[in-house]
Amino acid sequence: MKSTQRAKTLARAAAIVAVFLCATVLPHPANAETGADAWLRYSPLSPQAAKNYERLPPQIVLLGDSPVLKTAQQELIQGVGQMLGRTLHVGIASSRNAIVLGTLTELPALIPELHPPQDLRPDGYWLKSTKFRGSECLIITASTDRGVLYGVFALLSKIARAESLADIDIATLDELQNPYAPIRWVNQWDNLDGRIERGYGGPSIFFVDGNVRADLTRAGQYARLLASIGINGCAINNVNAAPGVLEDSFIAQVSRIADVFRPWGVQLSLAVDLGSPKLIGGLDTFDPLDPRVAEWWRKKVDEIYRRIPDFAGFVVKADSEGRLGPSTYGRTHADAANVIARALKPHGGVIFYRAFVYNHHLDWHDLKSDRAKAAYENFHPLDGAFDDNVIVQIKNGPIDFQVREPVSPLFARLGRTNEAIELQITQEYTGQQRQLCFLVPMWKEALDFDMHIDANIADVNTTPVKALVAGRILHRPVGGFVGVTNVGMDATWLGSPLAMANLYGFGRLAWDPNLTAEKIIDEWTRLTFGNDPLVVKAITTMQLNSWHIYESYTGPLGAGTLTNILGNHYDPSPESSEENGWGQWHRADHAGIGMDRTIATGTGFIGQYPPAVQQLYESLARSPDNLLLFFHHVPYTYVLRSGKTVVQHIYDSHYDGADRARDFISQWKSLEGHVDNERYRDILTRFEYQAAEAIVWRDAICDWIYKLSGIPDSKGRFPTRLSH
Ligand code: GCV
Numbered sequence: 093m094k095s096t097q098r099a100k101t102l103a104r105a106a107a108i109v110a111v112f113l114c115a116t117v118l119p120h121p122a123n124a125e126t127g128a129d130a131w132l133r134y135s136p137l138s139p140q141a142a143k144n145y146e147r148l149p150p151q152i153v154l155l156g157d158s159p160v161l162k163t164a165q166q167e168l169i170q171g172v173g174q175m176l177g178r179t180l181h182v183g184i185a186s187s188r189n190a191i192v193l194g195t196l197t198e199l200p201a202l203i204p205e206l207h208p209p210q211d212l213r214p215d216g217y218w219l220k221s222t223k224f225r226g227s228e229c230l231i232i233t234a235s236t237d238r239g240v241l242y243g244v245f246a247l248l249s250k251i252a253r254a255e256s257l258a259d260i261d262i263a264t265l266d267e268l269q270n271p272y273a274p275i276r277w278v279n280q281w282d283n284l285d286g287r288i289e290r291g292y293g294g295p296s297i298f299f300v301d302g303n304v305r306a307d308l309t310r311a312g313q314y315a316r317l318l319a320s321i322g323i324n325g326c327a328i329n330n331v332n333a334a335p336g337v338l339e340d341s342f343i344a345q346v347s348r349i350a351d352v353f354r355p356w357g358v359q360l361s362l363a364v365d366l367g368s369p370k371l372i373g374g375l376d377t378f379d380p381l382d383p384r385v386a387e388w389w390r391k392k393v394d395e396i397y398r399r400i401p402d403f404a405g406f407v408v409k410a411d412s413e414g415r416l417g418p419s420t421y422g423r424t425h426a427d428a429a430n431v432i433a434r435a436l437k438p439h440g441g442v443i444f445y446r447a448f449v450y451n452h453h454l455d456w457h458d459l460k461s462d463r464a465k466a467a468y469e470n471f472h473p474l475d476g477a478f479d480d481n482v483i484v485q486i487k488n489g490p491i492d493f494q495v496r497e498p499v500s501p502l503f504a505r506l507g508r509t510n511e512a513i514e515l516q517i518t519q520e521y522t523g524q525q526r527q528l529c530f531l532v533p534m535w536k537e538a539l540d541f542d543m544h545i546d547a548n549i550a551d552v553n554t555t556p557v558k559a560l561v562a563g564r565i566l567h568r569p570v571g572g573f574v575g576v577t578n579v580g581m582d583a584t585w586l587g588s589p590l591a592m593a594n595l596y597g598f599g600r601l602a603w604d605p606n607l608t609a610e611k612i613i614d615e616w617t618r619l620t621f622g623n624d625p626l627v628v629k630a631i632t633t634m635q636l637n638s639w640h641i642y643e644s645y646t647g648p649l650g651a652g653t654l655t656n657i658l659g660n661h662y663d664p665s666p667e668s669s670e671e672n673g674w675g676q677w678h679r680a681d682h683a684g685i686g687m688d689r690t691i692a693t694g695t696g697f698i699g700q701y702p703p704a705v706q707q708l709y710e711s712l713a714r715s716p717d718n719l720l721l722f723f724h725h726v727p728y729t730y731v732l733r734s735g736k737t738v739v740q741h742i743y744d745s746h747y748d749g750a751d752r753a754r755d756f757i758s759q760w761k762s763l764e765g766h767v768d769n770e771r772y773r774d775i776l777t778r779f780e781y782q783a784a785e786a787i788v789w790r791d792a793i794c795d796w797i798y799k800l801s802g803i804p805d806s807k808g809r810f811p812t813r814l815s816h
Pocket of ligand 1: 281289290330331332409413448492
């Protein structure tokens with residue numbers, strides 16, 4: 093048995109023993125929770141906190157009767173009933189002292205003297221206390237039904253977090269909220285047989301054995317969760333799409349999913365195979381410039397809208413990882429996107445065309461070849477060639493959801509194209525929900541990154557990625573945020589209660605990317621575990637530290653996640669990155685480590701950034717240490733800003749990370765009795781396991797680096813222990 097394998101086996105055994113021991117000493121479960129309610133638990137407030145809502149009007153007036161408005165009313169009744177123990181009665185338009193739910197179309201007829209803000213945008217909402225017919229009213233209004241629903245969820249969130257204690261008075265409430273971007277979508281990578289690619293929360297909530305599930309209860313509950321954080325679209329199937337999703341008989345089944353989404357204002361979308369006209373359509377071609385292909389897409393789309401009138405559109409992965417694409421006919425990605433976009437256009441649909449296009453048979457001997465360059469090389473020449481209802485969907489980094497990557501340069505280089513940023517909620521490379529890794533701080537770094545694009549074009553001083561993807565700076569008609577979620581049938585949705593912070597955080601950032609990670613995790617923790625200050629402090633601290641901790645033992649200094657890229661994307665296996673065509677190289681050898689992506693001597697990737705960003709990364713002295721190995725190949729003895737050599741940093745980082753992962757256990761144990769026993773036990777088990785896995789990682793990577801470099805740990809921890 094190799095030493096890394098032995099360490100791994102021992103550590104896993106230790107975790108199992110620890111789990112068994114802890115199971116024997118815990119108190120009896122009380123108030124057990126499965127995590128299924130996620131952040132919509134609506135737990136009863138303490139009598140003191142509930143006092144703040146004594147003036148909440150006792151009845152609801154609903155202006156309109158759309159499914160979404162009815163949902164809003166129902167949700168409000170449920171939430172207030174559970175949290176405040178009060179039954180809201182349904183009143184009529186002339187009722188006094190009411191919570192009024194309705195859009196701007198209906199509201200003026202009821203209360204002409206009310207002047208809603210002029211800048212209320214689609215999906216935005218306004219919460220306003222006012223006097224009406226001599227009594228107090230609370231108005232929840234919006235320009236769309238969906239906005240009213242979002243307003244209801246916002247009010248319920250405030251109550252659940254007992255926010256009025258510090259921040260609001262129900263009698264003076266006056267809050268306008270607009271979403272930052274129109275696109276706030278999730279993608280599911282569900283296969284029709286019920287398995288989910290990179291899903292860690294059980295089988296699909298949509299499909300089983302090649303069909304749509306008979307019971308779609310969970311799909312409806314998922315739509316509720318999505319709506320509660322402002323998400324308005326969901327692509328339900330894998331981007332590695334089965335052509336069969338477009339069979340008429342299957343669309344009939346899919347329309348049932350759209351039916352359960354609709355009351356929550358979530359629009360359904362499908363991932364489709366570009367080869368469909370040939371694969372299922374009976375044509376001998378899928379050439380996007382062939383008029384028969386265009387006609388096939390037109391008819392297919394018309395058929396979909398006949399069954400699903402609020403269908404949102406398509407997601408396409410083409411010429412990537414073995415998928416069919418326009419290259420078959422020497423056509424461009426714009427040709428491929430536009431032929432479908434034109435079919436969708438009359439119905440108001442959009443197409444997301446993924447920029448995740450690269451050659452996975454690269455020549456690893458060639459030091460100039462670089463997968464990171466692919467998205468830019470494929471899409472930058474096409475800027476301006478895409479129709480207005482095409483959105484190019486770009487992963488946050490140029491490789492593939494690694495634990496740290498620089499932001500993709502493509503965001504800065506598509507001035508005449510709609511963009512969306514694709515973030516991965518499912519933790520493919522970041523612990524697969526078995527380890528804690530709160531991703532909002534990582535996403536914030538990408539979204540806030542200043543691309544310094546030409547001020548003459550943008551006419552602004554800073555050009556953060558969030559403003560580019562939302563279409564704000566370059567005045568694009570549409571754009572925004574897409575999160576790859578992959579919830580499943582597991583009661584906890586993602587496979588772990590704590591991982592749900594990433595889904596919550598994605599939705600909140602898509603709504604307002606200027607929210608801080610601290611604010612988001614404070615909200616999520618209160619909603620998920622209650623307002624006990626001890627609980628809030630401990631969980632927010634663990635979550636906020638977790639990304640850096642995970643990074644420190646799986647891929648420090650920007651080397652990428654040093655995982656098994658040919659297998660499970662989970663275990664340590666740095667050798668698997670090299671000597672193959674996938675291009676996730678770290679180029680570690682006996683002399684040094686890191687990819688030289690400089691313009692001067694490397695692959696030239698840095699040249700894809702705007703000049704100010706090029707200057708930052710090209711210079712070894714200016715490059716941030718946490719991305720050093722992404723941009724530069726350096727000797728192990730290279731000295732970092734901290735004064736440590738690279739090799740010593742790698743050793744220390746792994747030991748420190750493993751220690752900090754172990755500390756999660758005691759931090760969590762401090763909450764015993766403050767968190768319901770079911771979740772307490774479940775999460776404790778996870779932290780025990782993570783502590784063991786961190787040791788596995790620590791020992792595997794330190795062993796590997798030591799064998800490559802021949803340089804021992806200056807602190808004497810290494811290689812002594814592992815060599816025996
Ligand atoms: C759906 C990575 C993942 C694949 C995924 C692909 C993509 O390569 O490992 O599972 O495929 O990204 O985003 O298309």
